[in-house]
Amino acid sequence: MLEFSGIPRPERLIDENGRRIDGRRPDELRPIKMEVGVLDKSDGSAYIEFGGTKVIAAVFGPREAHPRHLALPDRAILNCRYHMTSFSVEERKPLGMTRREIELSKVIREALETVTFLEEFPRAAIDVYVEVIQADGGTRTAGLTAASLALADAGIPMADLIAATAVGKVDGHLVLDLCDLEDKYGEADMPVAMAPRFNSIVMLQLNGRMAIDEFRRALALAQKGINEIYKLQREVLKRKFSELSPEEV
Amino acid sequence: MALTPKKDLTASIMRNKIYSLLLQDKRIDGRRPADLRPIKIETGLLTKADGSALVSMGSTKILTGIKVEVGAPFPDRPDEGTFTVNAELLPLASASFEPGPPDERGIELARVVDRSLRESGVVDLKKLCLVKGEKVYILFIDIYVLDYDGNYFDPSLISALAALATAKIPRYEIVDGKPQKTGEYFSPELSALPFTVMVGIIGERFLIDPQLEEEKALDVSLVMGTDEKGNMTCVQKNSPGQIPVGLMDRLVDVVAEKTNEIRRKFLQEIPVKLASVS
Numbered sequence: 001m002l003e004f005s006g007i008p009r010p011e012r013l014i015d016e017n018g019r020r021i022d023g024r025r026p027d028e029l030r031p032i033k034m035e036v037g038v039l040d041k042s043d044g045s046a047y048i049e050f051g052g053t054k055v056i057a058a059v060f061g062p063r064e065a066h067p068r069h070l071a072l073p074d075r076a077i078l079n080c081r082y083h084m085t086s087f088s089v090e091e092r093k094p095l096g097m098t099r100r101e102i103e104l105s106k107v108i109r110e111a112l113e114t115v116t117f118l119e120e121f122p123r124a125a126i127d128v129y130v131e132v133i134q135a136d137g138g139t140r141t142a143g144l145t146a147a148s149l150a151l152a153d154a155g156i157p158m159a160d161l162i163a164a165t166a167v168g169k170v171d172g173h174l175v176l177d178l179c180d181l182e183d184k185y186g187e188a189d190m191p192v193a194m195a196p197r198f199n200s201i202v203m204l205q206l207n208g209r210m211a212i213d214e215f216r217r218a219l220a221l222a223q224k225g226i227n228e229i230y231k232l233q234r235e236v237l238k239r240k241f242s243e244l245s246p247e248e249v
Numbered sequence: 250m251a252l253t254p255k256k257d258l259t260a261s262i263m264r265n266k267i268y269s270l271l272l273q274d275k276r277i278d279g280r281r282p283a284d285l286r287p288i289k290i291e292t293g294l295l296t297k298a299d300g301s302a303l304v305s306m307g308s309t310k311i312l313t314g315i316k317v318e319v320g321a322p323f324p325d326r327p328d329e330g331t332f333t334v335n336a337e338l339l340p341l342a343s344a345s346f347e348p349g350p351p352d353e354r355g356i357e358l359a360r361v362v363d364r365s366l367r368e369s370g371v372v373d374l375k376k377l378c379l380v381k382g383e384k385v386y387i388l389f390i391d392i393y394v395l396d397y398d399g400n401y402f403d404p405s406l407i408s409a410l411a412a413l414a415t416a417k418i419p420r421y422e423i424v425d426g427k428p429q430k431t432g433e434y435f436s437p438e439l440s441a442l443p444f445t446v447m448v449g450i451i452g453e454r455f456l457i458d459p460q461l462e463e464e465k466a467l468d469v470s471l472v473m474g475t476d477e478k479g480n481m482t483c484v485q486k487n488s489p490g491q492i493p494v495g496l497m498d499r500l501v502d503v504v505a506e507k508t509n510e511i512r513r514k515f516l517q518e519i520p521v522k523l524a525s526v527s
Contacts (some may be wrong), residue, residue, distance in 0.1 A: 081503035206484035
């Protein structure tokens with residue numbers, strides 16, 4: 001087996017009691033922290049932690065599209081950049097966008113577009129920025145979850161929130177919400193995002209191998225986690241808006 | 250930052266037409282929803298490339314070439330050769346492709362093919378080691394979309410595998426610490442044959458291997474792959490839009506069946522004997 005960045009593969013990723021390397025059960029999410037309105041200058045923002053994964057997302061807009069020729073007559077354009085800080089990973093990530101970041105920006109943008117009412121804002125632009133502060137597995141799913149919260153925080157009309165997590169296969173077991181070591185030393189990693197209100201998938205990728213039957217069960221496991229995350233997202237938004245005075249709303 | 254391209258004005262009209270045909274299990278080009286277009290595979294067309302393949306699926310055409318160099322391995326895998334996959338959507342392939350470095354679509358294509366090859370362990374990288382920790386074979390698998398009539402994913406993976414399976418890699422030996430060609434050639438042994446099938450969804454209906462007119466009108470599309478053992482090897486939702494969760498069960502079965510069909514076709518053209526992994 002391979003070694004990554006000096007962290008050797010643990011002898012077992014699942015112990016005899018069925019517990020994972022961080023003590024979780026296979027279908028257990030990591031401790032989650034969510035907060036909205038964390039930045040002052042953006043129109044909406046959110047901070048999320050899934051265990052050691054820490055991500056911040058911010059939204060600007062709707063605002064004038066630049067350059068102007070990109071503006072569309074019938075809807076807003078949605079820009080999205082997923083980016084990792086240089087110190088978010090074990091070995092310093094070079095500055096600038098890697099191919100991975102360009103791909104993930106695309107899949108995150110395409111997921112957000114499925115629930116955002118872009119046609120409400122013709123000729124405008126909505127810019128979504130996702131910054132990974134620390135990466136411990138599941139950064140794209142945390143980023144997407146945070147981005148949808150930031151859009152809601154910016155008051156942009158949406159058909160639903162997006163909740164996302166990864167499922168994977170580790171030492172032959174299906175597990176929910178992979179951490180970095182499970183992602184790297186496991187057999188498969190499958191990020192999933194859903195719009196729970198529509199019971200639909202808005203992002204889906206699979207890196208690795210799993211049997212077809214496992215794929216079906218993995219999808220169901222992801223949905224379970226997604227429903228838990230969705231509940232937390234709604235709570236954090238409700239809390240924020242119930243704390244605002246009538247003038248602030 | 251790239252943007253999602255705007256929809257063609259005709260897309261919504263086409264969508265309705267394609268959808269009403271799907272309700273009768275028909276498509277605009279006479280195929281049935283789960284029919285692939287004809288696949289043509291030609292290999293060894295080029296002499297300068299160490300491996301090459303021209304693959305067409307309907308009128309979508311993909312050319313893949315492989316060039317091999319000798320270089321240093323990754324420090325964390327000292328006894329393994331390496332490969333990289335690049336893909337370019339050439340401006341001559343479509344009025345919608347522009348010259349310049351690969352945009353997000355090219356990068357996505359390259360990374361989907363890369364993951365399919367890497368995660369299913371197609372190439373036994375240990376067999377591409379010359380001197381542990383110092384010199385290994387480095388394979389550059391470069392994919393060019395020559396003619397884009399929808400679905401560049403599936404034929405790209407076919408062409409990468411065809412080029413790999415038929416490659417003639419110059420064998421090197423180390424003389425005075427420097428790599429030198431021996432004049433002999435070898436072919437990389439393949440240990441798996443993963444293929445993908447692109448699925449397009451309109452409403453609650455689906456079709457596979459969309460041609461361009463269909464692809465432009467889809468609500469959403471995704472690429473799914475399986476290997477010869479029936480494992481899922483690759484999934485990528487590659488467009489905006491929502492996939493109804495309830496559709497996935499059926500899609501997985503169709504994809505497994507259709508990747509088998511591609512595999513049979515591939516093996517007819519290129520009778521590969523799969524090696525066991527070292």
